Amino acid sequence: MRALVCNAYGPPDDLVVEDRPDLEPGPGEVAVDVVAAAINFPDLLVIAGQYQDKTPPPFVPGNEAAGTVASVGEGVTGLAAGDRVIVMPRGGAFAERCVVDASKVVPMPGRLDYEQAAAFGVVYGTSYHGLRQSARLGAGESLLVLGAGGGVGLAAVELGKVMGARVIAAASSAAKLDAARAAGADETVDYAQEDLREAVRRLTDDRGVDVVYDPVGGDLAQQALRGLSWHGRYLVVGFASGDIPAFPANIALLKEASIIGVWWGTWLARHPDEHRANLRELLAWINDGTIAPKVTETYALDDFRRAFHRIASREAVGKVVLRLRD
Ligand SMILES: NC(=O)c1ccc[n+]([C@@H]2O[C@H](COP(=O)([O-])OP(=O)(O)OC[C@H]3O[C@@H](n4cnc5c(N)ncnc54)[C@H](OP(=O)(O)O)[C@@H]3O)[C@@H](O)[C@H]2O)c1
Numbered sequence: 001m002r003a004l005v006c007n008a009y010g011p012p013d014d015l016v017v018e019d020r021p022d023l024e025p026g027p028g029e030v031a032v033d034v035v036a037a038a039i040n041f042p043d044l045l046v047i048a049g050q051y052q053d054k055t056p057p058p059f060v061p062g063n064e065a066a067g068t069v070a071s072v073g074e075g076v077t078g079l080a081a082g083d084r085v086i087v088m089p090r091g092g093a094f095a096e097r098c099v100v101d102a103s104k105v106v107p108m109p110g111r112l113d114y115e116q117a118a119a120f121g122v123v124y125g126t127s128y129h130g131l132r133q134s135a136r137l138g139a140g141e142s143l144l145v146l147g148a149g150g151g152v153g154l155a156a157v158e159l160g161k162v163m164g165a166r167v168i169a170a171a172s173s174a175a176k177l178d179a180a181r182a183a184g185a186d187e188t189v190d191y192a193q194e195d196l197r198e199a200v201r202r203l204t205d206d207r208g209v210d211v212v213y214d215p216v217g218g219d220l221a222q223q224a225l226r227g228l229s230w231h232g233r234y235l236v237v238g239f240a241s242g243d244i245p246a247f248p249a250n251i252a253l254l255k256e257a258s259i260i261g262v263w264w265g266t267w268l269a270r271h272p273d274e275h276r277a278n279l280r281e282l283l284a285w286i287n288d289g290t291i292a293p294k295v296t297e298t299y300a301l302d303d304f305r306r307a308f309h310r311i312a313s314r315e316a317v318g319k320v321v322l323r324l325r326d
Contacts, residue, residue: 003095009049012308025073037065062093066117119319123155139164141210149176200227218243294318
């Protein structure tokens with residue numbers, strides 16, 4: 001099988017496509033012939049050796065894919081060769097075959113193509129967990145999403161609307177804000193053009209927002225924190241800007257606000273039943289057409305450098321996917 005391999009921590013350009021022996025499933029595992037795998041910003045951190053969980057090289061990165069079951073290991077029931085599935089391994093997805101624990105395999109909804117199916121798990125999983133379990137977002141509340149044209153941001157916009165919130169999408173370009181509007185955003189703020197805090201004041205009649213969803217960090221985080229309402233909740237989702245913000249505690253005191261960390265990958269391992277319940281709801285919304293993965297670009301495996309560059313350069317809108325086989 002061909003696989004994208006990280007032989008030493010560094011930039012995505014240093015990854016190499018290698019031929020490796022086909023993987024076989026052990027007990028409780030499933031081998032999947034990968035058709036498409038989605039890239040997420042954390043993949044850049046993982047291959048740079050900057051992610052909170054470190055994998056020693058050499059390794060195959062990639063946390064989500066879609067394809068067909070090649071074979072199942074001893075003790076696996078309910079799955080058979082040829083089934084179309086979504087897999088969410090922790091590493092190993094950027095290869096023509098990956099092996100995962102059967103618990104990380106989800107039947108692929110008929111509505112989705114392989115690219116969309118590959119792009120389903122991480123962004124909806126993260127954003128739904130953040131909005132539901134962490135923020136307890138309620139219908140009628142207001143939600144400010146930073147990085148609203150990116151992977152998790154666009155999913156947060158879409159899910160915020162499904163949950164009945166008034167969604168203010170904030171991003172750095174017209175293309176990203178167009179995507180956010182198409183995903184249901186009620187209001188948009190271009191923070192490359194306008195002061196975020198002033199815009200939030202204007203759009204909320206000085207009240208502030210109930211929930212901030214922040215995958216960006218940096219200076220924007222400071223502005224957004226000050227845009228929270230009384231009893232507001234601030235979700236710390238990521239630091240795509242490269243700058244981890246330090247929050248002044250007096251702002252939390254003055255608003256009785258909560259600053260809440262979100263780490264979906266670890267939460268789902270600690271709370272598997274709640275994770276499965278979230279997935280069931282998300283898949284139901286996929287199946288009835290309420291939500292749909294926003295794949296905007298697909299690249300062949302050999303073209304991986306261009307694909308990663310789109311994310312690293314902040315140009316990507318929605319999801320970027322690698323196609324592993326026809
Ligand atoms: N906590 C969790 O469980 C979890 C799960 C998945 C992802 N994450 C984190 O969430 C963040 C976003 O992930 P993603 O996969 O959605 O990424 P993405 O699709 O690349 O989106 C990131 C967004 O961040 C903004 N950004 C600001 N400065 C940037 C920079 N220097 N480089 C790149 N983007 C920049 C961009 O929006 P604008 O140009 O509009 O500012 C971009 O659209 C990452 O920090 C990731 O590690 C966390």
